[in-house]
Amino acid sequence: MFGLTADKIIIIAVIAVFLLGPERVPMYAAKLAQLVKNVRNMAKDAKSRMRDEMGDDFDDIDWQKLDPRQYDPRRIIREALLDEDEPETSVIEPATNEPKPESRQQLLESGKEVMAPPFDAEST
Numbered sequence: 001m002f003g004l005t006a007d008k009i010i011i012i013a014v015i016a017v018f019l020l021g022p023e024r025v026p027m028y029a030a031k032l033a034q035l036v037k038n039v040r041n042m043a044k045d046a047k048s049r050m051r052d053e054m055g056d057d058f059d060d061i062d063w064q065k066l067d068p069r070q071y072d073p074r075r076i077i078r079e080a081l082l083d084e085d086e087p088e089t090s091v092i093e094p095a096t097n098e099p100k101p102e103s104r105q106q107l108l109e110s111g112k113e114v115m116a117p118p119f120d121a122e123s124t
Contacts, residue, residue: 017025051058064070
C-alpha cells in the first residue's frame with residue numbers, strides 16, 4: 001500500500017511519538033482509528049448501494065477485466081491480430097452466371113443454346 005513497508009511505518013510511528021509527545025499520541029491514534037473505520041464504512045456502503053442498483057448482475061461481473069491498469073494497447077492489438085480461435089478464411093471465387101468449361105462444353109455438344117453472361121458497361 002503506497003510503497004509503505006513495516007519498517008517505514010515503524011519509523012513514522014516513532015517520529016510521530018517524538019513530535020506529538022506522549023500526551024497527545026493516544027488522542028491522535030483514536031482519531032486515526034476513527035478515520036479508518038469511516039473510510040471502511042463508506043466503501044462498504046458504496047458497494048452495497050452498487051449491488052442494490054445493479055441487482056443480480058453485480059455478482060456476474062468480472063471486476064479484474066475492468067481494471068484500467070490492465071489496459072495495454074499493444075497487447076490488445078497483438079491478441080486481435082494473432083487470434084487463432086477464429087476459423088480460417090478461405091479464398092472464395094467470385095460467382096458468375098457463366099457455366100464451368102466442362103458443363104458449357106457439354107451444353108454446346110448437346111445442341112442447347114449457351115448465352116454469354118450479361119455485361120453492363122456503365123457499372124464498371
